[in-house]
Amino acid sequence: MRKDKNCCVLMISGVKRYKLLDNIVKCGIECEQIQDRNEMLFISTHTSNIKRIERLAAKYGSVTQLQDKHISIRRRLIKNVMLHSGLVVGIVISIILCSVFSHMILRINIENDSEQVRADILSVLDENGLHIGSFKDGFDYVKLERELKRKVNGISWVGISEQGSTLVIDTIDNIPKPVSDNKRLPCNVVALHDCVVDKAEVFCGDLNVKIGSGVRAGDILISGERKKLISSGKDNKETEVTQYMRASGRVYGTFEKQAEFFFPYEQCINTPTGKEITVNYLNIFDADIPLFIRDIEGTYTYNAIREPVSVFGIELPVAITKVEYSEYTEAINTFTDEQIDEKIESSIRNYETELLTGYEIKDLKKTVSRADDGVTVKLIYTLYGEIGEQADIYLNKE
Structure with missing residues (x-):
């Protein structure tokens, strides 16, 4: 018999259920399936045959009960689910993880070729709590863009967008400024230290100080500005004109430089x-x-x-x-006075080698103060050497 979606299942119980079954067959009632389980007959037939079977069952004193086939299907489904509970749990967890990951940043894509720029951008994002694994909600991307532009060197524009779980950061590099040729700008030679001028060699410009005079740091030693009178017109009227040049030369002088060091008696090693x-x-x-x-x-x-x-x-x-x-x-190392004196001499030698190269040391005054916790050394050097450097003159264009 062909299966019909309108079939149902009748449960028949009673002593004469087999006689009932024999009459069902004799009456030509078509049944899709007949099963005998637990002293009950389960007859699967078309719904149009229910009334006829119930009348025959009443004749033989049998009891009929209609079984909901859909309930049976659900029960079988639940049973199958219980047998494969691990798979079901895995599917549920996968759905939950997909839902969670859809609200998270799983990748940060920075559109820039510079490793340093990318590292700086990631550092700024991390300072603001945005990194791989962060939830996307709650971040003000406009504010982040401004902060990135302000803190990251080498970029002139930055834009932040989302593509699914990927955070995309687009950047535009700074356009390098053209290097100006300072050699063509007029300049002065100014003093680096408060000192006494001992010697001067002027290559271009006018010497602005006297030999043996004292100057302050920043004072003009050789001027790149020269004023002169020019006669013009029929009446030879004189007009003052300022000429600018790039002053150059060497100016030598004597000045003082101070340094101070502290050496503790105890040191953690x-x-x-x-x-x-x-x-x-x-x-x-x-x-x-x-x-x-x-x-x-x-x-x-x-x-x-x-x-x-x-x-x-x-x-x-x-x-x-x-x-x-x-x-x-960890150990505490205690130094004796002799060891401290050795460290003092070593530090002085390193200081002179690294910072005073190019100068002649004319005098050194050393003051040593000893206390309970350590020794303080104050040094006052009298140095001789070149004291000038070039400083550009910027002219207002009118």
Whole structure:
């Protein structure tokens, strides 16, 4: 018999249910399926045959009950779901994760070729709490664009947009300004220090100070501005004209330079013990979950290496951080007066080598003050050398 979507199932119970079944067959009532289970007959037939079967059942003292086929299907469905509960849970979790990830930033795409610019942009975003794994809601992109333009060197424009779970940052680099040729600008030679002028060699311009006189830092030593009278017209009327030039020359002088150093008697020194421990952390969003059980005791320096997890090129808000700990011990090192004196002499030599090269040291006054916590050294140098530098003259164009 062909299956019909209008079929139903009758449950028949009673002592004479087999006689009833024999009469159903004799009466030519078509049945799709007949089953005998638990002293009950289950007859699947068309809904138009229900009344005829019920009349026959009443004749033989049997009880009929209509079974809802849809309930049976739902029960079988629930049973199948329970047998595959792991798959169902996985599907539910996947739907939840997709819903959560759709509101999160899983990738940041910065349209710029400079590694430094990209690093600076990521640093500014991180300062504002925006990074991979952040929820997209609650960020003012206009404000972020202004802050990026203000803090990141090398860009003149920045735009932020969203493409699904990807944050796209477009930038326009600064147009480099043309390098001006300062060699063509007029300039003066000015003093670098408060000093006494001892010697001058003028190549271009006019000497503006007297040998043996004192000057202040910033005073003009060689002037690039020269004024002269020019006669013009039939009456030879004189007019003052200012000429500008690029002053050059060497001016030597004597000046003082001061320095001060402090050397404590006690100093904390970290000494490595050679013990190293490497552990891993699971980073999910902003949470660091340790993947180890043991406690790390002691004093350590550490180096962390973060390895993000990506799927199909999309960086997920999950990473493994490898942390390498190096143990060290702290000790207080106490210095004697002799050791302090050696450090003082070494520091003075380094200072003179690094900062006073090119100058002649004519005199040195050293004052040493000893206290309970350390020694303070004040140095006053009398130096001789070149004291001038060129400073451009900027003219107003009228």
